[in-house]
Amino acid sequence: MSGRLSRRRLLAGTGVASAALLAGSGVAGVGVAIGAAAATPAGDDPGAVLAFRGPHQGGIATPPQKALVFAAFDVTTDRAGLAALLSQWTGAAERLTAGQPVEGPDGPFDPPPDTGEAVGLPPSRLTLTLGFGPPLFDGRFGLSRRRPAALVDLPAFAGDDLDPSLGGGDLCIQACADDPQVAFHAIHDLTRIALGSATIRYYQVGLARTASGGSAQPSPRNLLGFHDGTANINPDDRDVMDRFVWVDGSGDQRWMVGGTYLVVRRIRIHLEAWDRSTLADQERTIGRVKVSGAPLGSTRASDPVDLGAVGYGGQPTIPADAHIRMAAPATNSGQAILRRGYSFADGVDPTTGELDAGLYFLCFQKDPRLQFVPIQTRLAGNDALTPYLLHTGSGIFACPPGLAEGQTFGHGLV
């Protein structure tokens, strides 16, 4: 059926992005995997195809797409089965990223190799980002000695209320695309392919991006109504990415060089309480002006955050417990993380009647021991925003580097 279901014809006429644009998306110098179509990093061109192969995986430095479907899996096979699954996933992911249906036996008496709901839809800047969770290294697959030291088990943080069924996992796939149906379709097909080798543990649909993707994308608003990601790492800045995000040769596992660590947190926002707090309270809690996004005491969102500023009575202009102070690199030994979160809305909590909505927080970093863990420890204990938040899901994953031609997921590991 793959020929009949081809989405490829839709790519006809898609422009080839300039080298400068490719450089901006962090894949400079890498051949585009499929045909002549190529990436526009932050544009809304639905025909755009992002490179599947390169030094780094897509979906990390990529300017955030509009929609997210994040999935985690439990592996139910042995090491050979795991290797076979990762190989099958590689082929499927490469085709899906290019806007093509999954291939396989396709007679009328075979199940269709592709589930079909994305047929006719353009590639929509789909990226698929693979990660390995701590349980994968527990001995079932002979990988105990390959676990990176940085892939820590996250400690319990003050205020956590974690649902184990919404966290953890042996494997994860982050699917991001400008069309939610394209992202869902990819997870749907990868789940189907995993039948007999891995079962889906949870997945999360993201409604809208909250993080900016460098200068090319304006900073969106989260469900608190505030701009989010204003002070995010700029993924266009390769020096900053090398410093804070990409694993280098100083780590303990060679297979992770060029990769990064992903921490995901499902954070419900107590919207009812937040919505009843005053504008002044909200602005003091965040440390920014709600409408403009400017740091308190400044006028523009792009103004630098001056944590030393004092106002009337010698009080700090940005309160001592304001979120942007607590999260700032200056408060965290100079550390920063690349945020790439999405707002979610999953209905009403049947036990409380509250909206089960908030932020699906995804962040990438070189070493969670130096970045997410100490930052979140500080936030959980001190941030004025903490009382409005409830962390209900949590995961950590080692995202390996990108694949060169001929390589498959798990290269250098499995």
Place this chain on the structure above:
Amino acid sequence: MSGRLSRRRLLAGTGVASAALLAGSGVAGVGVAIGAAAATPAGDDPGAVLAFRGPHQGGIATPPQKALVFAAFDVTTDRAGLAALLSQWTGAAERLTAGQPVEGPDGPFDPPPDTGEAVGLPPSRLTLTLGFGPPLFDGRFGLSRRRPAALVDLPAFAGDDLDPSLGGGDLCIQACADDPQVAFHAIHDLTRIALGSATIRYYQVGLARTASGGSAQPSPRNLLGFHDGTANINPDDRDVMDRFVWVDGSGDQRWMVGGTYLVVRRIRIHLEAWDRSTLADQERTIGRVKVSGAPLGSTRASDPVDLGAVGYGGQPTIPADAHIRMAAPATNSGQAILRRGYSFADGVDPTTGELDAGLYFLCFQKDPRLQFVPIQTRLAGNDALTPYLLHTGSGIFACPPGLAEGQTFGHGLV
């Protein structure tokens, strides 16, 4: 804060739609409520504002927007409180539809009158459609004698597995927009406004539209991978809409003239079973070719469905239990409904490990006693697709006509 948070400036430069386009959207001759901005019915212009006032509510004949947030509410106040809520909702809905923030006291020591997450986003063709559920007429509000006969309690259908917390409700609001954050924001603010008068009972986020909106929109695919809505009522055809959708003077309640009845069904699709069935099975189940969407035995999706065609051995070309035969007007006494459903994906069912994903089915009609109820009774008992479906939520609502200038929700009723 309303002035500071204005989204109105974004409307500058929005074109005024032609009278012909307005006629196509079913609001011909009606003044556009806010300023000079007006509707393009099926375009993707994010600056487009759809008329809030007119003979019919928006979100019914409107070509389906990309995203849905459907919410139901339980009223917790008395009749005067209900009237006040509906009046407040009217003002908020009119502003939201125009891409403007909700107004209210907006000093620094007031809670912001608008939750803020849509500031900076264009109107995105937002529509807000109000409905009244059967419980509203139970006597709490003195409305027992105003309940339309057509607003029946839906019977139990074969195969239902309804969760009461995902169905029913005194009031509903269907929010549709081309940006999911705009739709969520509207429900978020209307829920906040209802504090003390009504509580949100459930809401459902729709990932992607499944129904076509007449000739202007191609037919999308549902999570079965098949085109959906191919044989849907064309909302551009006013004769057909008058025949099947809009309530006329022959009903028992004058306040419903120009309105319609909404039935919503949350239908999980057993995707794992469906994905393992063969292409031939899938096509026989639906009665269409998967890739092209053509009825079996035909070549194009737009070909008429010939239920009388016979093939080899005298067997019907479209099987006796095929979904399109069972759902066809010819099988249902000539009756048809306007479908306006959305695919949903709500994570993994913790009890079965299945994807909790499928179709949030919304349909509009003149009289459910003649339309949805007999059609669904036939489908539940005979449709080859039924074994792949599980209905987990259900609701029915009387959607009153649109509002003229100066009128508020509940006009003629409360």
